[in-house]
Amino acid sequence: MPRYRRFSNTSVSEKILDSMFLIAMAIGYVFAMLHLYFTHQGLDGKAGLSVEDVRIGYYGKHEQTRLGTAIQGPMSGNFPSDTSRQVVIDWIEQGAKKESFETDIKPILDENCIVCHSPASGLGLPPLTSYDKVKALTVSDTGASIQSLVRVSHIHMFGIAFLLFFVGRIFILCELPVVLKRVLVAIPFITMITDIFGWYLTKVFPGFAVIVVIAGALMGVSFMLQIAISLLQMWFWKPQQNTDNDM
Ligand code: HEC
The missing domain is CATH 1.20.120 (Four Helix Bundle (Hemerythrin (Met), subunit A))
Known part of the structure; x- marks a missing residue:
C-alpha cells in the first residue's frame, strides 16, 4: 500500500x-x-x-431602455407636462423612428433637456442633441x-x-x-x-x-x-x- x-x-x-x-x-x-x-x-x-x-x-430588463427608465424615473420632472413626456414614451414604444424624431421629439429635448445633456454643458451626461445619440439610449437592456x-x-x-x-x-x-x-x-x-x-x-x-x-x-x-x-x-x-x- x-x-x-x-x-x-x-x-x-x-x-x-x-x-x-x-x-x-x-x-x-x-x-x-x-x-x-x-x-x-x-x-x-x-x-x-x-x-x-x-x-x-x-439577462437584462428587456422591457426597459435607458431613456425610458430615466424619463419615467429621475428625469420625469424635467418635462413641462405629462403630455410631452408621454409623447417621448410613445415614440420609444413605436420603435424610436427617425421621421418623427425631427418633428415631435427634438423640439421637446431642445427645450427641456439639452441644457444639461449636451457636450457644451460639460456635465458628461449622455448627449440628447441628435437622432443617433438619442436612438442609442432606446435599445433595450439585454x-x-x-x-x-x-x-x-x-x-x-x-x-x-x-x-x-x-x-x-x-x-x-x-x-x-x-x-x-x-x-x-x-x-x-x-x-x-x-x-x-x-x-x-x-x-x-x-x-x-x-x-x-x-x-x-x-x-x-x-x-x-x-x-x-x-x-x-x-x-x-x-x-x-x-x-x-x-x-
Ligand atoms: C438640470 C440638468 C438636467 C436636465 C435639464 C435633464 N437632465 Fe437628464 N440627467 C441629468 C443628470 C445629472 C443625470 C445623471 C444622474 C441621474 O441619473 O439622476 C441625468 C440622467 C439622464 C439619463 C440617464 C442616462 C444614463 O446614463 O442612463 C437620461 C436618459 C436623461 N437624463 C434624459 C433626460 C431627458 C429626456 C431630459 C429632458 C426632459 C433630461 N434628461 C433633462 C441632468 C439633467
Missing part, C-alpha cells in the same frame, strides 16, 4: 508557507464577494444582493454582452482553476475519510464550471439565475471549507497513528 504525505510529516516551514497562502486566499475571497456585491446589488432598485439582481445583470461574458469566463476559468488547484493540493495533505476528501476536492471545480455556464444560460433563460447563485455559493463554501480544515489540521489536530492512508 503506498503511503502518501500528510501534514504530520510536513516541515514547519512548508506549513507556514501553506498557511500564509491559505490566509491570503481567504482574504482574497472576501474581497471577491465584496466586489460581487458592489457590482450587482441594487440593479432591481432594492438595496442588497438578490437573485433578481443576478437575473438583471445577465444584460451582459456575450463579449464581456467570454472575457470574464476565460479570466475566471484560468485564474480560479489555479487558486483551486493550489488550495486543493494543500488540502489533500489532511486526514479525512477518503470519500469525503475525494468529493471535497472536486466540488469547487464542478461548481465553478457550472457557475460560468450558468451565466450564459441566464442570459438566454432568466430562470437560471438561481443556478448561478447556488453554484457560486457552493463553490465559496467548499473553497472556504478546504482552507479552514487545512489550517486546523496543520496546526491544531494531531492524527492518530496508522490512519487510513489510501487517499
Whole structure:
C-alpha cells in the first residue's frame, strides 16, 4: 500500500508557507464577494444582493431602455407636462423612428433637456442633441454582452482553476475519510464550471439565475471549507497513528 504525505510529516516551514497562502486566499475571497456585491446589488432598485439582481445583470430588463427608465424615473420632472413626456414614451414604444424624431421629439429635448445633456454643458451626461445619440439610449437592456461574458469566463476559468488547484493540493495533505476528501476536492471545480455556464444560460433563460447563485455559493463554501480544515489540521489536530492512508 503506498503511503502518501500528510501534514504530520510536513516541515514547519512548508506549513507556514501553506498557511500564509491559505490566509491570503481567504482574504482574497472576501474581497471577491465584496466586489460581487458592489457590482450587482441594487440593479432591481432594492438595496442588497438578490437573485433578481443576478437575473438583471445577465439577462437584462428587456422591457426597459435607458431613456425610458430615466424619463419615467429621475428625469420625469424635467418635462413641462405629462403630455410631452408621454409623447417621448410613445415614440420609444413605436420603435424610436427617425421621421418623427425631427418633428415631435427634438423640439421637446431642445427645450427641456439639452441644457444639461449636451457636450457644451460639460456635465458628461449622455448627449440628447441628435437622432443617433438619442436612438442609442432606446435599445433595450439585454444584460451582459456575450463579449464581456467570454472575457470574464476565460479570466475566471484560468485564474480560479489555479487558486483551486493550489488550495486543493494543500488540502489533500489532511486526514479525512477518503470519500469525503475525494468529493471535497472536486466540488469547487464542478461548481465553478457550472457557475460560468450558468451565466450564459441566464442570459438566454432568466430562470437560471438561481443556478448561478447556488453554484457560486457552493463553490465559496467548499473553497472556504478546504482552507479552514487545512489550517486546523496543520496546526491544531494531531492524527492518530496508522490512519487510513489510501487517499
Ligand atoms: C438640470 C440638468 C438636467 C436636465 C435639464 C435633464 N437632465 Fe437628464 N440627467 C441629468 C443628470 C445629472 C443625470 C445623471 C444622474 C441621474 O441619473 O439622476 C441625468 C440622467 C439622464 C439619463 C440617464 C442616462 C444614463 O446614463 O442612463 C437620461 C436618459 C436623461 N437624463 C434624459 C433626460 C431627458 C429626456 C431630459 C429632458 C426632459 C433630461 N434628461 C433633462 C441632468 C439633467
